[in-house]
Amino acid sequence: MDLSERKLKILQAIIYDFIRTAEPVGSRTLSKNYDLGISPATIRNEMSDLEDMGFLTHPHTSSGRVPSEKAYRLYVDTLMDKKELTPVEKDSIAQSLYKNVTELENLVERAAHILSEITNLTAFAMTPRQDQDILKYVNLMPVDERTVILMIVSESGKVSNTSIRLNKPVSMDTLAFISKNMTYNYKGKTISEALTLDIIETVKTDAQALAMYEKSIVPSFVKTLEDMLNVNLYMDGYTNIFSLPEYNDIDKAKMFFEMINRKDDFTQKLINRDNGMIITIGNENNDESLQDCSVITATYHVNGKQVGKIGVIGPTRMKYAEVTSVVEYLTDNLSQAFKLTEGEDEDKDDQY
Amino acid sequence: MDLSERKLKILQAIIYDFIRTAEPVGSRTLSKNYDLGISPATIRNEMSDLEDMGFLTHPHTSSGRVPSEKAYRLYVDTLMDKKELTPVEKDSIAQSLYKNVTELENLVERAAHILSEITNLTAFAMTPRQDQDILKYVNLMPVDERTVILMIVSESGKVSNTSIRLNKPVSMDTLAFISKNMTYNYKGKTISEALTLDIIETVKTDAQALAMYEKSIVPSFVKTLEDMLNVNLYMDGYTNIFSLPEYNDIDKAKMFFEMINRKDDFTQKLINRDNGMIITIGNENNDESLQDCSVITATYHVNGKQVGKIGVIGPTRMKYAEVTSVVEYLTDNLSQAFKLTEGEDEDKDDQY
């Protein structure tokens, strides 16, 4: 059987209607509300064919049709007409995105917020994994005789530090010696490189320095670098699911929240997704708790390799066209924003 | 009418039963399951009195009785027999509280987690507002010609910093001059004091330093200090409400989540509560969205004035005795932990 022009039109109408109403779509509704030029009976015949082909399902004998995951797939791949945001919409998004931003981290969080507001879905935004970020400054500073602060500054402007507590006082000289060596060896390296680089040789000449370096500094240094690599996941709008009829069932809502709550799992899943605009529908998610959900993600760039992701999670019945356009516009903006700070800032306002 | 011994016993039994089952309690259930030594008929008479006195309510004519807020108040104040945790329970709590703790912040988060696990309610823990924390180290470090890092270390071990981007390069001398002045003036001051102290006089002698100090350093410094004062609220176990029959109604669940979601409001509300073990029941919370909830909070101490809070939020029908004992034990432990790091650490393990 072939997917004739007419079948496609009918399928599209069904998907469109079901996305709007969440109710199974009948032949009569279809012929009344969509300008198909054929009678309900004909539509029924076509729908029957579409069901045989796996694009529609039937909750029970006497109910209307519901699009299958296969139908959504087809819709997303070929049927859906991309919706371009109006200049007004773009403006309003950019406005609220950049309002009062002080840090990039902030921008990412805001993106998740805006996305959830516009789509009325659960949105998320992941900060980029900055493993290509270059160390610019590594320093050890004494605070008091038994406290040292390890400070790391990266090209991208991240500042990280830990306070290290020593169980023996250490001389300023030793500290300066270690600090000098670390700066010399790590400066200019990426975080990834720094994590594999072993500079113990260079401090070996001084027994006290060696002991302290190995026992106190290295663990803190490694931990701090790893912290710098950690991505952050911001989520917003999860109460939106309460307005979706598919989550009127309290158990479904519970499942959803429990899934959302396993943040580490979820983050990992996001990291594993391909880059670019990716839409996974229902079972394509390979995840029990995402059965009836679709996930849309897109990536924004910091430079060649480093990427962050933003996206939404919602019922398979979601407004794909609208959501993808908003997601796309937001990723474009984030990429732009992250590019700005990579080079020299072009001052947005006169706060340096 | 008087609250006779017998009436109290009956009331206690009703509260006990209702907390367990969430079902209105009838006279027969009462006489069968609780050793009151009187017949259902007598119980009915007493219950009728208790209702007149405002301790019980009646969902409808032919249903059992439900405790009123007044009843819970009485129960919490006088009827409830405090439940002491067994040594085994205490041990298991302490175990999971201290496992792999690297920072105090961590401990607070963990406390919220444990509390929610044990009580099966939504738990929260607030980090202390450290306004009496003393500045130990203030420093400005050049990273490159147009980037400076402002670093602040406090007695309690907090390290905060911001990277400040200048729109004009600044000389090392100027920087050192400002840095020296800041260190000299701010060291030993509490964060609160630092926020009110104006040291602009001391840098006035150098025009370039003054300009830079005023335009770049001060705003960042103030912002960083304020950040250090910010309390953090950790919440955990909010999916627990899905197992409570009172939240089977999807609208109630939604309301709850929306309330929880306004984190700033909620934090403020917590800050405003009195110190010590405080229980507020239903309307005592003065908050529409906390109508049918009780909130229990208790404070842990860092030193004289500075306190953090932990607690739970759940239905008015909650196991007050158990919850309060866990909350109490956790606050004791947190106070203890925060005391340790105030002075010199007594090394828990042999890490540096």
Add this chain to the structure above:
DNA sequence: GTTAGCACTCAAACCGTCCGAGTGCTAACT
């Protein structure tokens, strides 16, 4: 003062009926 007995109430569960939105099939129409 306590209790057994009894009439009464009411929510919840159960059940049959009806209604309407839908289908599939067939026969007639273009």
Add this chain to the structure above:
DNA sequence: AGTTAGCACTCGGACGGTTTGAGTGCTAAC
């Protein structure tokens, strides 16, 4: 041959009546 009108059929959901059981309040006897 494709399209459509007509019709029998299906099924979920709303409606309404009945039953059941857990509860009450009252009264009269203990």
